[in-house]
Amino acid sequence: MMGHSHALSGIVGWMAVVPFLDGREVLGVSFDLGPGEIVAGSLVCAGAALIPDLDAKSSTITNTYGAFTRALSGIFNWMFGGHRNGTHSLLFAVLMGSVTQGLALWSEFAVQIFVFLLLGIAFNGLGLGSEKNSIASAVINAMATGAVTLALFTSGVDYSWIGLAVAFGCFLHFLGDMATELGVPLLWPATKYRFGEKIGFTTDSKVERNLVTPSLTIAIVLLTFYLFPWPELLPEV
Ligand SMILES: [Zn+2]
Structure with a gap:
C-alpha cells in the first residue's frame, strides 16, 4: 500500500476506535478522549502507520528527514531482515509501542519531540510535502507540523495513550499491506508465513487509487462529523 x-x-483507525476507548481503561491506560486527543491520536496513528516501511529505501518515512531517516532505514532494514519482513510483524508493533511508552514515562518533553517528528511524517505521508521534496514543501510541512504540535501542546493534550496509539498505527499498516498481494509476516520471527498473500490489490493500482484512498477519505469526513461535539466547538451566532 502507498504512503498516503x-x-x-x-x-x-484511531477515529473508529475512539467511541470504544473513551472513558475506558485498556492495558492500564485510561482513555479520556476530547477533541484534542482525537486530533492528536489520529495524527500519531497516521505517522505510526508509516513506521513499518522504514525498512524500504523509497518509502515516505525513509525520505522524510533526509540523512537521519535514511540512516535509520538502513539500520531497520538490516535488523529486521529486509523489506516487508520483521518490521511488518506483531513483535515490531509491540516493540515500537513499548519504546514509545517508555519515552512517555521518562520525559514529557521527549514525547513532544517525538510527536513533532511523527506529525511531520504523517503530514508528509498525507501529501503536504510534495513527492519531489522541494524546499518549499519541506518548509510548509515543517511549519504545519510545528503549529499543530504547539496547538495540541497548549490545549493540554494528554499523551498517556501514546504507546498504544503507536502500536495500533503499526498494526493498521499491517492490515493495509495484508490487503495488497504481497501479504505480511505477522508472526515473524517464529514463522515467515505471509498473511494475506496473493489476495487483494496491487500497490498503487487503480483499485488503490480510485477505491481505497477515496473511501478512506470519506470515512474521515463522516467520522469527523460523528465524533466531534460540534455545537460546543462552533461559536454561537
Ligand atoms: Zn509496508
Missing part, C-alpha cells in the same frame, strides 16, 4: 493510504488508514 497508510497515513489515511491511521486517521480512520
Whole structure:
C-alpha cells in the first residue's frame, strides 16, 4: 500500500476506535478522549502507520528527514531482515509501542519531540510535502507540523495513550499491506508465513487509487462529523 493510504488508514483507525476507548481503561491506560486527543491520536496513528516501511529505501518515512531517516532505514532494514519482513510483524508493533511508552514515562518533553517528528511524517505521508521534496514543501510541512504540535501542546493534550496509539498505527499498516498481494509476516520471527498473500490489490493500482484512498477519505469526513461535539466547538451566532 502507498504512503498516503497508510497515513489515511491511521486517521480512520484511531477515529473508529475512539467511541470504544473513551472513558475506558485498556492495558492500564485510561482513555479520556476530547477533541484534542482525537486530533492528536489520529495524527500519531497516521505517522505510526508509516513506521513499518522504514525498512524500504523509497518509502515516505525513509525520505522524510533526509540523512537521519535514511540512516535509520538502513539500520531497520538490516535488523529486521529486509523489506516487508520483521518490521511488518506483531513483535515490531509491540516493540515500537513499548519504546514509545517508555519515552512517555521518562520525559514529557521527549514525547513532544517525538510527536513533532511523527506529525511531520504523517503530514508528509498525507501529501503536504510534495513527492519531489522541494524546499518549499519541506518548509510548509515543517511549519504545519510545528503549529499543530504547539496547538495540541497548549490545549493540554494528554499523551498517556501514546504507546498504544503507536502500536495500533503499526498494526493498521499491517492490515493495509495484508490487503495488497504481497501479504505480511505477522508472526515473524517464529514463522515467515505471509498473511494475506496473493489476495487483494496491487500497490498503487487503480483499485488503490480510485477505491481505497477515496473511501478512506470519506470515512474521515463522516467520522469527523460523528465524533466531534460540534455545537460546543462552533461559536454561537
Ligand atoms: Zn509496508
